[in-house]
Structures are given as structure tokens and as C-alpha cells.
Amino acid sequence: MALLECRDVTKAFGPQVALDQVSLSIPAGRVVGLLGPNGSGKTTLLKIIAGVTHPTAGTVAINGVAPGPETKAVVSYLPDRPYFSRSMRVREMVAYFTDFYADFDGLLAQDMLARLGVDPAAPCSTLSKGTVEKVQLVLVMARQAALYLLDEPIGGVDPAARDYILQTIVRAYRPQSTIILSTHLVRDVETVLDDFVLLRYGQMMLHAPLGYVTHERGTTLDAYFREEFRC
Amino acid sequence: MLGTLCVHEIKGLWKKAVLLLAVMIAAGLGGMGASMAAQQASELTYWGDFFAGPEASLVMLSLFLAFVVWASLVAMFLLIVMRFYRTMFTDEGYLALTLPVRAGQLVAAKYLVALVVMVVFSLVAVGLAGGMMMVSAEGDPDVFIAILSLMSGMFGVVHDFNAVAAVVGLVNVLIGAAYQLALAFMALALGAWWARRHKVAAAVGLFLGIGWLVSLVFSMGSFAAVFGGTDGMAFAASLSLMQMVVNAALAVGAVLLTAFVVKNKIDLS
Numbered sequence: 001m002a003l004l005e006c007r008d009v010t011k012a013f014g015p016q017v018a019l020d021q022v023s024l025s026i027p028a029g030r031v032v033g034l035l036g037p038n039g040s041g042k043t044t045l046l047k048i049i050a051g052v053t054h055p056t057a058g059t060v061a062i063n064g065v066a067p068g069p070e071t072k073a074v075v076s077y078l079p080d081r082p083y084f085s086r087s088m089r090v091r092e093m094v095a096y097f098t099d100f101y102a103d104f105d106g107l108l109a110q111d112m113l114a115r116l117g118v119d120p121a122a123p124c125s126t127l128s129k130g131t132v133e134k135v136q137l138v139l140v141m142a143r144q145a146a147l148y149l150l151d152e153p154i155g156g157v158d159p160a161a162r163d164y165i166l167q168t169i170v171r172a173y174r175p176q177s178t179i180i181l182s183t184h185l186v187r188d189v190e191t192v193l194d195d196f197v198l199l200r201y202g203q204m205m206l207h208a209p210l211g212y213v214t215h216e217r218g219t220t221l222d223a224y225f226r227e228e229f230r231c
Numbered sequence: 232m233l234g235t236l237c238v239h240e241i242k243g244l245w246k247k248a249v250l251l252l253a254v255m256i257a258a259g260l261g262g263m264g265a266s267m268a269a270q271q272a273s274e275l276t277y278w279g280d281f282f283a284g285p286e287a288s289l290v291m292l293s294l295f296l297a298f299v300v301w302a303s304l305v306a307m308f309l310l311i312v313m314r315f316y317r318t319m320f321t322d323e324g325y326l327a328l329t330l331p332v333r334a335g336q337l338v339a340a341k342y343l344v345a346l347v348v349m350v351v352f353s354l355v356a357v358g359l360a361g362g363m364m365m366v367s368a369e370g371d372p373d374v375f376i377a378i379l380s381l382m383s384g385m386f387g388v389v390h391d392f393n394a395v396a397a398v399v400g401l402v403n404v405l406i407g408a409a410y411q412l413a414l415a416f417m418a419l420a421l422g423a424w425w426a427r428r429h430k431v432a433a434a435v436g437l438f439l440g441i442g443w444l445v446s447l448v449f450s451m452g453s454f455a456a457v458f459g460g461t462d463g464m465a466f467a468a469s470l471s472l473m474q475m476v477v478n479a480a481l482a483v484g485a486v487l488l489t490a491f492v493v494k495n496k497i498d499l500s
Contacts, residue, residue, distance in 0.1 A: 075329075
């Protein structure tokens, strides 16, 4: 059984169709890049899988279960925005995750935060945008989740921070878990991907292993992406 | 998980609640002091000197402090409602709505903690207002009972502001807090679901609209009863009790509807 199964997932906002009958089957143990230009439906798809948006039509199943409390216990979702109250302190964020997620490794989180030089007593409001993103990533990746959904994890940070984030993602990889990360910064992530999914105007163009591009087409994913989505 | 959710809700609210409660109590005690001082001053002067002496200032001060008591209650209500909106339907909603808990638990935890806070604030406010009135009435405890009785609407009028009416008035205050909170939560959830833009404005419109509609129905019923026949006053008193029951039922319904909307209809932007 696939870890994640999406069948004909459609999402419309009024007359605008954000996702159009997207079907996807992803097994455990993969690192999958969800790629596409801005407005292609990457964020909407991740939000539906995470259970914070409802599909207009179609079904999503994680380990055979529709998004709900059971799936949220095994899905670790990093949205593309800061979601902690600005008045919360870093240690309160860690405590929050410790209280609600049985798979959260608090010691690992504290260790990662210490390596980043983040003061646990610092309120969120005093942290820079990049540091907040890193703290959120640390919390999300410190869970021993079955499925990680990372929405633009490297979108708003400097190249040095990108390396840190990608290393964190790679370190979190376990054979029984799958990581889906959406981005349009293809060059930065293609070294860590097993598979990729291409979305355009809400429709799925291609779901293939990275080897499809590198071996069969003899090019890089970044070059392939630029070719496919040339304006 | 409901307990854990409640604990985190309390953590998010307690600092502001304690601060506002301190302001409320200080204002109430200050108001009592001002009332007492005004009374003592009035014994020393003639009525003709009222506006020239300190009494007028002290009376104004006690009225202002009574207003601060009421404003603290309203401010707490607004803080709770704003927190509910912020943590459920803005970016912070990504934290709440990805927790491995049922939507019902999420809403119930927020509602229960908010209700306890509002009940405490309401009781303290009623106590302080009653205390201020009692001081003005030279310590007559009947004034306190009369104020509580007034909270029961026509029931208090019919029962001559007695102790039973006071208890009914107190219960009405508590049910009123539960009803207003539930109505606000439901309005925010519906506003977040229906409105594409100006979700808060839509919620305020719904809150005021539904609240006025319910009040209007019972006001018209009371009016018709009072002027409708010989047993009109008794019927109006029954209507006051009925309104309490309806408000309690509406509160429960509104919380359930809020949980349903959060679970099935809300799409975070």
C-alpha cells in the first residue's frame, strides 16, 4: 500500500481551479520534489494532504486514512509561512510540540536549536524571518513522522541557510518515512531527490524518478524544469 | 488531549486576563472608595454646594470607575474572541489545525477556557457593581439583591426583586456569557467560511445580526405579553426564563456548529 494516495484531487476557489484531478501514489522511503512554477497548485496540494484545506472533489489517503487526527499524528507539515504567535518563546514552541506530538524528539530539537545558536528564551518577535523559518523547520524535522510535507522550505532564506536546511532534511531521512518538498528552486534540491512531480496550472504533468531526467534524457532536473516551463 | 489543549489555552490567556482582572478590581474598589467619600462629603455640605464641593467630582469619579469595570469585562471578551480568530483562521491556524486532535476538541477547549474566564470576570464585575451600589445606599444589602434581580429581566420585576429573582439574575448573567461567547465563535467561523474578504467584518455583522434578532423576538414577546392581558406580566416573567433556556440551547448549538464548520468547511488561505 502506498503511503500517500491522491485520487482525482480537485480544488476550485470559485471559478478558479487550483488543482485539476491530480492523482498521485507515493510509497514510503522516498524524497519527492513537488515542482512547478508559481501558481501551479503545489501549496494547495500540500495543504489538502495536511488537512488544512478540503478538496472540492477527489480523495486523499495517508496509510489508507483520510486526513484527520489520525493522519495529523503521522504527518509533519511545514507551511510556507510563520505560524507561531509572535509572543511565544522558542522553548514554548518546543514544549508545544512535545505536548501534542508523540513522535516529537525534544532533545533532538534542542540540540539542533543549540547548533543554530538560537536562544530558547527568545520570543519569536525578536527572531529574524530566516531564523523563524529555521526554528519551524527544526520543530517539524525533529518529529519521527511517516510523512513530511515541506512547503518552500528554502524559498526565503540565504544560500548558506539553504545548505543547512537541505542537510537537516537529508539527516531526517529514514527508510520508513517519505519527504515531499515543494519548491521552484530546483537546482538546490535536485541532489537530494529520489522522485519529482511536475505541476502546471493545477494539473499533474509528470511523476517520475530522478533517473528519468538524468539517465534517459541526459540532463539535469533544473535544465529540464527550465525547458518545460520556459516563458 | 482536551486537557492539554485547555492548558495551552490558559497559557495563552492568563497574563492578559490577570492584568485586566487587576484593573477591574482596582477600578471597582476605587469606585467604592469614591462613592463612600462622596457620601461622607455630602453629609458635611448643603445640596446647594453640591457642584461647588468635592461631591460632584467624587460621584463622577465613581461613575467613571464603574465604566472601567464594565470596559474591562468587554475588553476581556474582545481579547478572547480576537485570540480565537487569530489562532484558528489566520496563519496561526496552521499550528492549531495540524494538531492530531478533533476539531470538536479544539473548539471545546477554547470555549471552555474562555467561558471560565468570562464567568469569573462577570461574577467579579457584578460583585463590584453591587458593592458600589451598596456603598451608595449606605450598606443596604437589598440594593445588591435588586441589582442581581434586574439581571433576570421581567422575572425580577414580577417577583419584586427578591432573593429568588437575584439567583435567577445571576444564572442569567452566566448563561448570557456562555451565549455571547458561543455566538461570537460561531460568527467568526461562519465569517471565515463564507467571506472571501473582510472575514472579521462579516463575523461582526453576523454576531450583531443574530444577537439582535434573538433579542428582538423576545423583546416583542415581552412587550406583547405586558400589554396583552391581565396575566401579561406573569407571562413576560415566564418569557424571561424561556429566553434563558433558549440562550443556553443556542450556546450549545453555536459551539457544535462552530466545530462542524472548523472540521468540514474552513480552508486556510
